[in-house]
Amino acid sequence: MSGAGHAHLRELNDAVLQVRDLEVTFGSGRAPRVQAVSGVSFDIARGETLGIVGESGCGKSTTGRAIMQMPPATAGSVLFEGDDLGAMSPSELRLARTRVQMIFQDPISSLNPRRRVRDSVAEPLDIWSRGTPAERRQVVDDILADVGIDPERAAVARPHEFSGGQCQRISIARALVLSPTLLICDEPVSALDVSVQAQVLNLLEDLKARYSLTMMFIAHDLAVVKNISDRVAVMYLGRLCEIAPSRELYAHPAHHYTRVLLDSIPVPDPEVIAVGHELVGDLPSPVDPPSGCRFHTRCPAADDQCRTEEPVMRAVGEDHYVACHHPLVTSVAIST
Amino acid sequence: MSQTQASLRGGPEPLVSVRGLRTLFATERGLVRAVDGVDLNIHKGRSLGIVGESGCGKTVLSRSIMGLLPSTAHREGSVRYKGQELVGKSVGSMRRFWGQEMSMVFQNPMVSLNPVMRIGEQIAEPLRIHLGMSRSDARDTALQLLEEVRIPEPKRRLRQYAHELSGGMRQRVVIAIALSCGPAILFADEPTTALDVTVQSQILDLIAERRQDRNMAVVLVTHDLGVVAGHTDEIAVMYAGKIVERAPTNELFANVKMPYTRSLLRSIPRLDDDPHTRLHAISGRPPDLIDPPSGCRFAPRCAYAREKCHVEAPPLQPTENPDHVYACWYPVGSAEFVEREEELVATGVHVRGRQ
Amino acid sequence: MTAARRGLGFGFWLSISWLIVISLAAIFAPWLPLKDPGENYIVAGARPPYGPSSTHWLGTDQDARDVFARTIFGARTSLVIGFGAISFGIILGGTLGVLSGYFRGWTDRIASIVMLILLSFPGLILAILITALLDRGLATIAITLGILGVAPVGRLARASTLVFAERDFVTAARAIGSSNRRIIVRELLPNVVIPMAALSLLGMAIAIVAEGGLAFLGLSVDEGVTWGKLILLGAGTRDLERAPWISFGPISMLFLTVLALNYAGDRLRDYFDVKDITL
Numbered sequence: 001m002s003g004a005g006h007a008h009l010r011e012l013n014d015a016v017l018q019v020r021d022l023e024v025t026f027g028s029g030r031a032p033r034v035q036a037v038s039g040v041s042f043d044i045a046r047g048e049t050l051g052i053v054g055e056s057g058c059g060k061s062t063t064g065r066a067i068m069q070m071p072p073a074t075a076g077s078v079l080f081e082g083d084d085l086g087a088m089s090p091s092e093l094r095l096a097r098t099r100v101q102m103i104f105q106d107p108i109s110s111l112n113p114r115r116r117v118r119d120s121v122a123e124p125l126d127i128w129s130r131g132t133p134a135e136r137r138q139v140v141d142d143i144l145a146d147v148g149i150d151p152e153r154a155a156v157a158r159p160h161e162f163s164g165g166q167c168q169r170i171s172i173a174r175a176l177v178l179s180p181t182l183l184i185c186d187e188p189v190s191a192l193d194v195s196v197q198a199q200v201l202n203l204l205e206d207l208k209a210r211y212s213l214t215m216m217f218i219a220h221d222l223a224v225v226k227n228i229s230d231r232v233a234v235m236y237l238g239r240l241c242e243i244a245p246s247r248e249l250y251a252h253p254a255h256h257y258t259r260v261l262l263d264s265i266p267v268p269d270p271e272v273i274a275v276g277h278e279l280v281g282d283l284p285s286p287v288d289p290p291s292g293c294r295f296h297t298r299c300p301a302a303d304d305q306c307r308t309e310e311p312v313m314r315a316v317g318e319d320h321y322v323a324c325h326h327p328l329v330t331s332v333a334i335s336t
Numbered sequence: 337m338s339q340t341q342a343s344l345r346g347g348p349e350p351l352v353s354v355r356g357l358r359t360l361f362a363t364e365r366g367l368v369r370a371v372d373g374v375d376l377n378i379h380k381g382r383s384l385g386i387v388g389e390s391g392c393g394k395t396v397l398s399r400s401i402m403g404l405l406p407s408t409a410h411r412e413g414s415v416r417y418k419g420q421e422l423v424g425k426s427v428g429s430m431r432r433f434w435g436q437e438m439s440m441v442f443q444n445p446m447v448s449l450n451p452v453m454r455i456g457e458q459i460a461e462p463l464r465i466h467l468g469m470s471r472s473d474a475r476d477t478a479l480q481l482l483e484e485v486r487i488p489e490p491k492r493r494l495r496q497y498a499h500e501l502s503g504g505m506r507q508r509v510v511i512a513i514a515l516s517c518g519p520a521i522l523f524a525d526e527p528t529t530a531l532d533v534t535v536q537s538q539i540l541d542l543i544a545e546r547r548q549d550r551n552m553a554v555v556l557v558t559h560d561l562g563v564v565a566g567h568t569d570e571i572a573v574m575y576a577g578k579i580v581e582r583a584p585t586n587e588l589f590a591n592v593k594m595p596y597t598r599s600l601l602r603s604i605p606r607l608d609d610d611p612h613t614r615l616h617a618i619s620g621r622p623p624d625l626i627d628p629p630s631g632c633r634f635a636p637r638c639a640y641a642r643e644k645c646h647v648e649a650p651p652l653q654p655t656e657n658p659d660h661v662y663a664c665w666y667p668v669g670s671a672e673f674v675e676r677e678e679e680l681v682a683t684g685v686h687v688r689g690r691q
Numbered sequence: 692m693t694a695a696r697r698g699l700g701f702g703f704w705l706s707i708s709w710l711i712v713i714s715l716a717a718i719f720a721p722w723l724p725l726k727d728p729g730e731n732y733i734v735a736g737a738r739p740p741y742g743p744s745s746t747h748w749l750g751t752d753q754d755a756r757d758v759f760a761r762t763i764f765g766a767r768t769s770l771v772i773g774f775g776a777i778s779f780g781i782i783l784g785g786t787l788g789v790l791s792g793y794f795r796g797w798t799d800r801i802a803s804i805v806m807l808i809l810l811s812f813p814g815l816i817l818a819i820l821i822t823a824l825l826d827r828g829l830a831t832i833a834i835t836l837g838i839l840g841v842a843p844v845g846r847l848a849r850a851s852t853l854v855f856a857e858r859d860f861v862t863a864a865r866a867i868g869s870s871n872r873r874i875i876v877r878e879l880l881p882n883v884v885i886p887m888a889a890l891s892l893l894g895m896a897i898a899i900v901a902e903g904g905l906a907f908l909g910l911s912v913d914e915g916v917t918w919g920k921l922i923l924l925g926a927g928t929r930d931l932e933r934a935p936w937i938s939f940g941p942i943s944m945l946f947l948t949v950l951a952l953n954y955a956g957d958r959l960r961d962y963f964d965v966k967d968i969t970l
Contacts, residue, residue, distance in 0.1 A: 266562030
């Protein structure tokens, strides 16, 4: 599995995001060095939602934050609407950040506990002095109404007076108040109950249309990711395994890891008999990743080639790429 | 409530029978009615799932049955284990039940294990305290237990500390400790929520296997309907401190009666849905447990509620299948329900095709 | 689920009331209808110290000076020392702590070494050194005690900053374009200030008691009276056995004030801890 392949990158004349060979390494000096992201590349077209899915330690959240340069990647490039975010000066970056916004996993810690919620949402406008105070107030009230929060209540209440779902809506409102181009969502519904999760997912779809957003949706729940994404990328231990349009990935998974992920999901339907999978052992530590294909230690189809040679991305279908020496699906034009 | 009694009777004498259980917490804002009148049976060798969203009282319920509550909690009602009444027993007398008769596995294995004690010692501890085993006997049994929970290289693991193991392995150790004294009931409170999805199914399969081998009762508490679908014999759905529907697993999914359960099922994104399928969302939030609404507690959020629902709380009634009970005046499939469903579809409220 | 306390409690407000009363009394002492603290109210025919009476509420000392008046005037100095010391500690220690907690790296390393040195240095020796080398004025004493407070306050500020700086709302602030200065002032300080406020009340109590200790060693201020000096004046005489009221005034004043500060500080910390947890 190697992100070192670029076969899956598209020729887009209006790409919002182009990530090339991204690497993020933690630890310096005597602390063990962990390469959380090892050579990941992908692009996102305007108006598209890219879902990034994987388990803990796969580097998906780190990738999201590296795009925001918080902290910046240790190697590779991030081109946002053609501008290299990594090469910018601090003041240029601050300005660029207004066009890329992020929402986080824990809704309540995403908001300053001592500040009234409406002030938190208005903060971005205050920082950039957009418009007159009256205009700003109007923008904030409109956005709060859009996400389903009463502006009057928001003006006096603090985060702990709201539920998790409501706090997440408030965070979304804050992210949208500057009318960003790209919205990065880092596990935004993982901490929410199922019924609240549905509310927030529906909301994100509505807002995406209304605010013409491009989205990157990071999550570990495959069903959630499929619901909201146009295209889905699967990551394992810092590398990209497979990328394909949503329907295609779920209908014809090519990578063994993707197959295992799909089989592991508990389906709320007792008629569905759980497929036994031959996955052995636990996730290897990212400090000392396996050689060759990183998945070979747990893959039922691993052979010598997998142990020594890193696979490179290649096409197995229409816009469907996989980094595997023995993919489950071979390159044939497959109709959905 | 004779109908509920009838439904609860079916089958051999239950291991645990819960009647009218209430658990109240004293807080500065008032009395929180976390569990408000629950009737349940737990049968030997069978798996019961307790399902609900956060705040519904499912965790408090499992702890109430075990008696593992803080001093600010107050229990009413009856919990009979093998004929013995547990409510009212002191902590001292409950101690001989904990670990030996009933065990619990908690959500986060990172904090369930003692970070400064070796794994072997932690597993051996209950064996020596409860069963009075000698050090060497306990060590041998601990090794057997690690093998039973399928930990690779068990001999080496005995001498390791918790932080040297991965999340999945830690949870296996926690399960080994819980099983060590051969309890008759295992409570598993969100045992896989903190784990990766590929590890989740391994742990759930492990619990199921152990249940069969030891003919143990398992109570699986979770918010995840997918988890209970594949791993339980019977499911009880909780909302606002009460059980609102209870049925054998297959029956529940095939023939859901309570609109809340149905809404819950429909708000879960499914793998076989198309991308961008509109999800069914339940508006509003769960009610305040200090001052719950009169009538049916779900009524304020229920799209199918009528006047009676806001006034009078529906009792648990059986369907044609006496093991399936639900609490609703206008359940799924009733005339009023169908009528309202048609109205909703006509007005454009998105309704998913399935079920 | 434990019962959270309703509000800050009666005890808290009682403590605050006492502190306000004693502070006002100290500030307006020269204008209050008190006896002159320096004057000797000798009554012909009776040898001082005089016991408590309607003229002298807390009696007089062995030089017939009114204890009550001297205690109130003593409050002026003691409270100023307490307040000055903790202010110095908070401004210096707090700044060091917040900056090192936020910026980490070299800033943190240097600040930590400074704080370590300050912590390791025996406070008493430092006090003796400074007072020997410089004068024993009010400012010097207050600053000396303040220096001793820099490290504990600094460590608390640093720990508190570390906790809040890694919360998502700080990352979010950076994402919307907040500058470092803005993040520190608008996001971190409002949160960090709460445990610091609780600590400052406790710190003031410690400073006041410390001054008492210095007075006992003869190291307190040259000019004026403090509670420490008053207690010492009473304790050092043979008269204390038969005239305990000489020290009683300043002792009880000190005790009540320190108790009020400690209690209020504790309540403040508990109250905000609880709120944080429920988040």
